[in-house]
Amino acid sequence: MKRLLIFYFGIFLSSMYSCKSTKIAENRSMEEKVFWINSTKLPCQGVGPMTCLQIQEGAEIEDGKWLNFFSNIEGFDYKPGNIYRIKVNVTQIPPPIPADASSLKYSFVEVISQKPDLTLRITDIWRLESIGEMKNPTGMDKPLIFEFNAAERGIFGFSGCNTVRGPITKLTETEIEFGNLMSTMMACPQAEMILERGVTQALKEIKKYKIENNRLNLATRDGTPLMILLKVD
Known part of the structure; x- marks a missing residue:
């Protein structure tokens, strides 16, 4: 009976360690970022012609420094005409990854600020x-x-x-x-x-x-x- 208890306790510890290791691995593959999102999408060239969000990182918006963002931000309800500052989680996608796909997944966390673009x-x-x-x-x-x-x-x-x-x-x-x-x-x-x-x-x-x-x-x-x-x- 004692040996059986030790056996099951060993399985329990192994499971706990496995879960902990998985969480650590997930945390290491996830990064939190803050993006500025511009008020309009612009034509861009990915796998084919498309329209891209315009993003910046940094504490303040720099005029003329917008960059094409070719990925999707899951859960982000974008409405043209507004400038957003949002927080996102960036996760590394495990292989295999299709040749025309990003190795990163972007998930919306929260809107930090939102205002109409008067320009x-x-x-x-x-x-x-x-x-x-x-x-x-x-x-x-x-x-x-x-x-x-x-x-x-x-x-x-x-x-x-x-x-x-x-x-x-x-x-x-x-x-x-x-x-x-x-x-x-x-x-x-x-x-x-x-x-x-x-x-x-x-x-x-x-x-x-x-x-x-x-x-x-x-x-x-x-x-x-x-x-x-x-x-x-």
């Missing part, structure tokens, strides 16, 4: 209503129309003679800056060329913006008005 308000089509003292300017008998895309950080439009496009290099809730703008090279009458030079120069000097009454007000760093654009319905 998305600039994403729209706008007509130039004034530049300096000039009201409702036209080029080649056409209004000057610009399209802003906050998610893709770009601008495209008609500047009076040619079409221009380029990057938005800085965008916060109050600040905006443009990078080098590319333009078509069509020759136009002198009046249109003068207007276009004024528009492209103003775009270089713009540092701040404000949206009110369906108007996009663009100004220098010290607040000097440069351009006013009206939202196109």
Whole structure:
């Protein structure tokens, strides 16, 4: 009887040790991380064309530092238009792992913060209503129309003679800056060329913006008005 008790006690200890070892192994293969999640998904290329969450790690968001996230975060109820800070568990998946799959599993833990992305308000089509003292300017008998895309950080439009496009290099809730703008090279009458030079120069000097009454007000760093654009319905 005594030997039988010792035998069963040995099995019990072995089971306890096995469970403990399993938990230790699981803990060693799991890591907790904190991600910032951007307000929009962007096209990306994985195994095929897809859309990716945009993430950052770190204490603060750095403008222009978003990275494509090709995996899924299990349990995360993502709603576009919001910037999230979330906590996730990252688990190493044991082999065999398919060639086109990640070796890591991401599981949602909690939302640390969530707020609407106000920079998305600039994403729209706008007509130039004034530049300096000039009201409702036209080029080649056409209004000057610009399209802003906050998610893709770009601008495209008609500047009076040619079409221009380029990057938005800085965008916060109050600040905006443009990078080098590319333009078509069509020759136009002198009046249109003068207007276009004024528009492209103003775009270089713009540092701040404000949206009110369906108007996009663009100004220098010290607040000097440069351009006013009206939202196109």
